[in-house]
Amino acid sequence: MSGRLVGVGVGPGDPELLTVKGLRVLREADEVFVPVADTGEVGRAEATVREYLEEGRIKRLLFALSDDIEARERNWTNAARRVSEHLQSGKTCAFATIGDPNVYSTFTYLARTVRKIEPDIEVETVPGITALQDLASRSGTVLLEGDERLALLPFTAG
Known part of the structure; x- marks a missing residue:
């Protein structure tokens, strides 16, 4: 019996920008996981979730956000194994x-x-809600009008 894995976007770090649907899914989930950097500090996703769920419901998964590809892949595999244990029980x-x-x-x-x-x-x-949307809203900037186009490029694109 396999379970269900749901990725929940919790917004740019302001707990008030978590969607109603996102909050419902987090509250109804059997297990709630958040990414944690190798420093162990509380990240923005975890801080947002902590506003709505008891800390004991939140499970932390280590994600190495570095240039060390092997470390990143090792952490992804370890995180996937932890989550899969719960998914395998439905x-x-x-x-x-x-x-x-x-x-x-x-x-x-x-x-x-x-x-x-x-x-x-x-x-x-x-x-x-993405940071792009949040920043546009806070600065009063209209991102697009009419037939204008928007392209997203990663920071690493230069």
Whole structure:
């Protein structure tokens, strides 16, 4: 019996920008996971989730956000194994990620690695407000009008 993995975008770090659907999914999940850097400090996704869930419900997954590819892949594999243990017993596991789970997110790596372990797992996402949207709103900037186009480039693109 396989469970369900849901990537939940929790917004840019302001707990008030977590969507109603995102909050519902986090509250209803059997297990809630958050990414943690190798420094161990509380990240923005975890801080946002802590505003709504008891700390004991939150499970931390180590993600090495460095240039060391082997360390990153080792952490993805370890995280996927931990999540898969719960999925194999039919649980719904939510993974809270800053911003949106489909835009430059740690969730994509977790989901891809979990699928290597559990190929038939059901994976869903709940969109979140991105930093781009938050910054535009706070600065009063209209991002696009009419037939204008928008391109997203990673910071590493130069």
